[in-house]
Amino acid sequence: MLITVSQLIIGIVDLAAAFLFMYGLKRMSSPVTAPSGIFVAGIGMLGAVLASFLYAFSVETTAKPHLLMNLGLGVAALAIGGGVAWWVGKRVAMTAMPQMVAIYNGMGGGAAGAIAAVELFGDKAHGATQLAVTLLGALIGAVSLSGSLIAWAKLDGVLKKPLRIKGQQIINATVLLGTIAVGGTILFAALGGTVGFIAMPQLIYLFFGLALVFGILMTLPIGGADMPVVISIYNAFTGLAVGLEGFVLENPALMIAGMVVGAAGLLLTLLMAKAMNRSVANVLFTNFGDAPKQKQGAIKGSLKPVEAGDAGIFMRYASSVIIVPGYGLAAAQGQEKLYEFVKLLISDGVSVKFAIHPVAGRMPGQMDVLLAEAGVPYDLIFQLEDINDEFKTTDVALVIGANDVVNPEARTDKGSPIYGMPILNADMAKKVYVVKRGEGKGYAGIVNPLFYGDNCDMVYGDAAAVMGSMIEAVRGLGAKAA
């Protein structure tokens, strides 16, 4: 009786959770409804977790003596894992968001891998299909765990240089094939075949070890600029692994949630790769910047430095300004100062808009979040395809901490590593100001002819300090007039 009731409750709650996840994601598709979307999904999650303790009424006979202990362990793991992640998640800086997403994602992959490990060690998966699916989910989950950790280390600056060795592709392929071969042996042995040279538990250890190593090897050579694509792929991977383990546990909520995320992650990966004008395979298997670089043609013109105050006053008397923010702005923590300056301009009647490149920041949409954090209303923020035609009728383009995304070479120079990447047409504005720390190059390591253009002036300095001087200069004008 108890078993029936508990199964009924779990069934209903899981069904509701699966619905709430999809409904929540749907609500996240508009900024107006998005905040409630995550709460909708959160209710589903909370219900599913609470209901899952009802599994206690229907545990296997061998696990019955350990039930109290297991319940205690479960509560402790929930409290520790959930508590620590919650505490960190509430405090982490918005600029550190990409590596946080990477680490939470890796945890999900690890959990999926661990579930598979319990099934394998306990010999619980039955039949060829279940076993094969368990192994596949374990492989994907483990790769996602170790790969996400490497991605985290790279984004957090722990690992600085991409590690590349000769014959890397061959080594990676060998490790992957080795993992699959061990998986095949496990399958063979579990179905009654005899494997003479190695016993079962060792095979499982070897399988997980190789899978984890493969995740590390696969991620190490990928450069920092490509990490957003990699995180997105691992997000899809973890979703897939969760879905597969859901099949093994015969839990449709896991299957649906996992597969929804898997498909969504795949779509998001493709969108991102498209924004960078690269294929996903290109990101994963070739090393950015490895292609023999053609010599850049001589660039006409010169860099013309101007004072921040003068640039600020010029914009005060312009009728329209488009701001192109890049990661340099966030690195200098200049968003709030920038918005203060924008508010000044708006109150003086200047039309101000923000133009966001799809890969501005360290993951797609991160710049939008950073601007929102500073208080910028999202109806001032425009995406590339919506605003690119407006540059040519705009008085001033203010480029702050961005470089490659406004490099006109991407349109014209076939030899350039960024050729073909969609860029913001900042060079077409009547006047361009570029706020930059120094004369350094962007991620791609190439010179930007925009900076040498006749209509472009350079404002050197820390983005936050430059915005401060601009605010002062414009405020000074108002004081004189009054």
Next chain:
Amino acid sequence: MEFQIHITGFVAVYIFMLAAFAGWVIIGHVPAILHTPLMSGSNFVHGIVVVGGIFALLNASTILEQGIGFFAVLLGAGNAAGGFAVTQRMLAMFQTSDQKTTKPKHGQAKAGHAKASSSAAR
């Protein structure tokens, strides 16, 4: 009555196919401005793996299984709780000019904001 769910063969493939299609369609309509919260939100959704972890842990009968099960719940709980915390923080920040003008803090720029939002409405 029996409420234990059994999923075999093609039923699983149908579930996977429909779920994948649903995910693709749902995400396809998300504007680029929400891509980061969305990635983090979908990251939260696969935190449901913690439920599988609890199931595995409760059915564990050896120390090894208990250890790995504990690990599964620990990681899954971190995925779910952390994913929710960061997504909720990010989404709470998105506001329009209209929403802002109702707050006294931004009141002084009211006229400018109204102008900006009307020009942005296109």
